[in-house]
Structures are given as C-alpha cells and as structure tokens.
Amino acid sequence: MSSLARDAAAFKSALHRQDYTSWHSQPPPLQQQQQQPAPESTDVSSKSKKKHVVYSQPADTGSGTNVNTQLVYVVNHLKSTGNPTRLQDLAILTNTPIDTDAVLLEKFKAHDRVLYDPKTDLYSYRHDYNVRNKAALLTEIQRQTRKGGGLSVRTLKESWKEAPQAIEELENEGEVYVTRTLKDGQMRMVFWNEVKPDEESGGMPVEKEFNDLWHSLHVPNDVDLLKQLASEGLQATAAETIIPKTGAGKKKGKRTAPRHRQVRITNTHLKGQIDLSRDYVAPGAK
The missing domain is CATH 1.10.10 (Arc Repressor Mutant, subunit A)
Structure with a gap:
C-alpha cells in the first residue's frame, strides 16, 4: 500500500471518530453547571419580584404603631x-x-x-354603673327611676355581663318593667316597678269581670257625643280660638291710600293774602 493510500485510510478513520454535534446543543458537565452563573432571565425575574416587596410597611401587630x-x-x-x-x-x-x-x-x-x-x-x-350582682342592679334601677328615667340594658350589660339574665329574673318577680324592640323583642330599657303585685301595695291585677266591662264600653262618634252631652246638660269644651296677627289679612302688593299729615305753616307773613291750607296747582300741570 502506497503512502497516499495509508494517509487516506487514516483520515477516514479520524472522520468516523469525530463528534459533529454542536456543543450548544449538549448540556455542560455537572461541575461546569455549578460554576456557571444563573441565566440573565432569572436575574430579571428575581429583580421584578423584589420590586413588589414594600419594605416601608410595619409588621401587622394587631394594635398598630400610632x-x-x-x-x-x-x-x-x-x-x-x-x-x-x-x-x-x-x-x-x-x-x-x-x-x-x-x-x-x-x-x-x-x-x-x-x-x-x-x-x-x-x-x-370605669363603667357607667358599678354593679356586680342582682341586688346592686336593682338598687341602681330604683335610683334611676326615682329621677324620672330608666336604664339602658345595653349600658348595664357593658358594666356587668350577666345583667340581662338578672333583669329577666327581676321582671318575672315583678320588680321591674322592661321595654322591648318591636322587631326582635330585644330588651331596651328597664324601669323599677314601684307598685308591687300584692295586697299591701295595691298592685294586684284587676279581675276579669271588670276588664270585660271596661272593654265592652264604646265611645260614640262626634255627633252622638254632642247629643248625649246636651241631653245631660253638658257641652263640649270649646277649642282655643287663635287670634290672627295684625298683618295676616293683608295681601302682598296692595298699596294703602296715603295718609294726609297736618302741615305746619311757617310762612306766617303771607297769612291773610294766600290760603296756605290749600294745595295750589299750576295751570296746565297734570
């Protein structure tokens, strides 16, 4: 074999052993991946995430910082x-x-x-009312009722959490009166019941017979009521008459006639020659 043939065979064998794939398409070794920096796109995304973080806001402690x-x-x-x-x-x-x-x-x-x-x-x-038990609650209700008013159940509840239950017990015992809302029947105001439901205080309920007699009565209409009063020699109370004000009857824009005032005569030297009490109008004047 000539030298030219040997060189050609060696060149072909070298071509077969050569790797034609691009190094861009092959991942680098693991060590090179650890040494190489992160891609630029990753840095941009991390920077954009950092921009959304607000460092000026304090931590949420629930009570604020002011x-x-x-x-x-x-x-x-x-x-x-x-x-x-x-x-x-x-x-x-x-x-x-x-x-x-x-x-x-x-x-x-x-x-x-x-x-x-x-x-x-x-x-x-410091609450508005210092009550911690049922007896102190009743004393406070009595004190306020003697002044001419009641107590708010909500305010009493703020002073003592068990106040609504105690008020219901006092209501069942006849010690207090309670007003409630029309919508849901919640207690609003509480008043002391000065007349107790017993014979000594006179607070016993009226018998049913008298209740029925009372509700059976009917008030007549105005015409029949006047007739019935007249038959008994009575008359209805007259309503208070409203006296109109002085300027009430005047109409707007209506002028009143001018009043003639007495003129004081000062030209006394003309007395006897000209009648100064008359108004003289020049001839031809309108």
Whole structure:
C-alpha cells in the first residue's frame, strides 16, 4: 500500500471518530453547571419580584404603631376584660409597649375611663354603673327611676355581663318593667316597678269581670257625643280660638291710600293774602 493510500485510510478513520454535534446543543458537565452563573432571565425575574416587596410597611401587630391607636386598643381590651389587670399583662395581651413607652403610659393613666389602684398596682375600666350582682342592679334601677328615667340594658350589660339574665329574673318577680324592640323583642330599657303585685301595695291585677266591662264600653262618634252631652246638660269644651296677627289679612302688593299729615305753616307773613291750607296747582300741570 502506497503512502497516499495509508494517509487516506487514516483520515477516514479520524472522520468516523469525530463528534459533529454542536456543543450548544449538549448540556455542560455537572461541575461546569455549578460554576456557571444563573441565566440573565432569572436575574430579571428575581429583580421584578423584589420590586413588589414594600419594605416601608410595619409588621401587622394587631394594635398598630400610632400611640393613639394603641391607646384605644388597650382601653377597649381593659373594658372587655372586666377585671383589674397588671400593666405587664396588658402589654403582653395587647402586644403594645404600654409598659415601656412613656408617652403611651402617660396617656393611658390620664384616660377618664381608666382607674388605677396604687395598693394593688392594678388597672381597671370605669363603667357607667358599678354593679356586680342582682341586688346592686336593682338598687341602681330604683335610683334611676326615682329621677324620672330608666336604664339602658345595653349600658348595664357593658358594666356587668350577666345583667340581662338578672333583669329577666327581676321582671318575672315583678320588680321591674322592661321595654322591648318591636322587631326582635330585644330588651331596651328597664324601669323599677314601684307598685308591687300584692295586697299591701295595691298592685294586684284587676279581675276579669271588670276588664270585660271596661272593654265592652264604646265611645260614640262626634255627633252622638254632642247629643248625649246636651241631653245631660253638658257641652263640649270649646277649642282655643287663635287670634290672627295684625298683618295676616293683608295681601302682598296692595298699596294703602296715603295718609294726609297736618302741615305746619311757617310762612306766617303771607297769612291773610294766600290760603296756605290749600294745595295750589299750576295751570296746565297734570
């Protein structure tokens, strides 16, 4: 075999061993993947995600970060609790710096609904009525009724959660009167029943016979009522007559005749020559 033939055979064998696939279509080795940076599209997506994150918003603590908002939150929690509470417990339960923030603590102590007991170092909410049992509730209802009014059941419930149940018991015992809403029958106002349902107080219910007699009576109409009063020598009460005002009968736009006022004569030197009491009109004047 000539040298030219040997070179041709070696070239063909080299061509068979060569890999013609592009290196772009083949994934790089694992080590090269770890060393290569992430694609640019991934960086863009991550940057776009970071743009949507708002870092200026505080964490949602439930009580806000404003001092006045935190004050309202703490006072409302103290109101709903109904029991004296330590300052540290209020800070934990409300998630507010009430025990460390001097401004918040000063506003809290100065609140008109906050009561502080220096002996026990406890804070409590000052309700409109200090009632904690059925007897104290009845005493408060009696005091308010003597002043000429009743008590709101909602306000009493805020002072004492068991107030509605106690009011129902007092109503069944005949101690109080309760007004209710027409829509759902919920209790609205409560009044003290001064006349008890017993013989001594005179609050016994009227017998059925008298109730039937009362409801059997019918009020006659106006014409028959006047006739019946006249037959008994009576008359209906006259209604109060309304006296019209002076300017009530005048019509708008209607002018009244001018009044002639007495003229004071000052030209006394012409007296006897010209009648000054007459109005002189020049000839030809309209």
